[in-house]
Amino acid sequence: MDLIERLDAIERDALASLGGTLDADALERWRLAVLGRRGSLAEAMKGVAVLAPSDRPRAGERANAAKQSLEAAYFSCLSSVKASARAHALEAERIDVTLPARARPTGSLHPVTMIRREVEQAFARLGFTSVEGPEVEWDHYNFTLLNIPPDHPARDTQDSFYVQGGTGEGGEMLLRTQTSPVQIRTMLAHKPPIRIIAPGRTYRNEATDASHEAMFTQVEGLCIDKNVTLADLRGTLTVVARALFGPHSEIRFRCGYFPFVEPGAEIDMTCHLCHGSGCRVCKRTGWIELGGAGMVHPRVLANVGIDPDEYSGWAFGCGLERFAMLRYGIEDIRLFYENDVRFLQQFA
Ligand SMILES: [Zn+2]
DSSP states (O other), X not given: OHHHHHHHHHHHHHHHHHTTOOOHHHHHHHHHHHTXXXXXXXXXXXXXXTSOTTTHHHHHHHHHHHHHHHHHHHHHHHHHHHHHXXXXXXXXXXXXXXXXXXXXXXXXXXXXXXXXXHHHHHHHTTTOEEOOOOSEEEHHHHTGXXXXXXXXXXXXXXXXXXXXXXXXXXXXXXEOSSSHHHXXXXXXXXXXXXXXXXXXXXXXXXXXXTTBOSEEEEEEEEEEETTOOHHHHHHHHHHHHHHHHOTTOXXXXXXXXXXXXXXXXXXXXXXXXXXXXXXXXXXXXXXXXXXXXEEEOHHHHHHTTOOTTTOEEEEEEEXXXXXXXXXXXXXXXXXXXXXXXXXXXXGO
């Protein structure tokens, strides 16, 4: 029978042309050509209707079988095409998880903070507690109790930042010019023995240059007990200088005057670069100035209710920026507070 042979041929040829195609466009063209409304199978099936009634069942059966077979082949091929497309997409979007990540920028400690922590650790090993106090202070604590009389040049408005309208029971209000008021507050609150350091920001109204800033960071130390002497101070500062600047460091005192100590001394340390033989940093002297010190003035002890006949004590004050400048070879104090990331990153 012609029609049945034609259906056989359509099925055979269509299956052959489908082959192993994995191309979505080619598969769609095949579907339209074979299974579409005007496709070869539909055209052939029109022939069933015009057959003699006795021949129709066989031909119809064959046509349906061909249709099922071709549709099955089509869907099988379609799922292969989809799987292939998905595999391609996965390959194209592959992420290499072994690639190193982009580094996130992180902050780091400020050089003055790092030095401050080192100083605190060195003193902590000697039994000193680190104490803080207000940066806005009464002149009573900043000056008067420290034996700085009202006519002293340190009170001159040229040297201090006063707070407008800031007057009260403590006198006038100002940005503290030293961390000594923390010593005063500690002595008022605690009975001897006292061993503290007082690190923190201080403020002076002066012109800035490579070695002067209007704001800088001090660390002061205070030791009050029975039979405390200048030798204890020198020993303490030597241990700390060696912790910060190396085992060759030595400390010497030169006479100095500060109203809150008697006797007073300027503290020098052997140059950490030339160990005393003389270089550019120590201006050929072999010594580097660190700050001021002395035995706490008996009048200061009496001011805070400590009996100067029973107790004695020493105190010192140094600039932490100066320590950082010596340690890292920084030549201009203003660099610390310009917040230039290129400068700060060097200490990360
Ligand atoms: Zn030197």
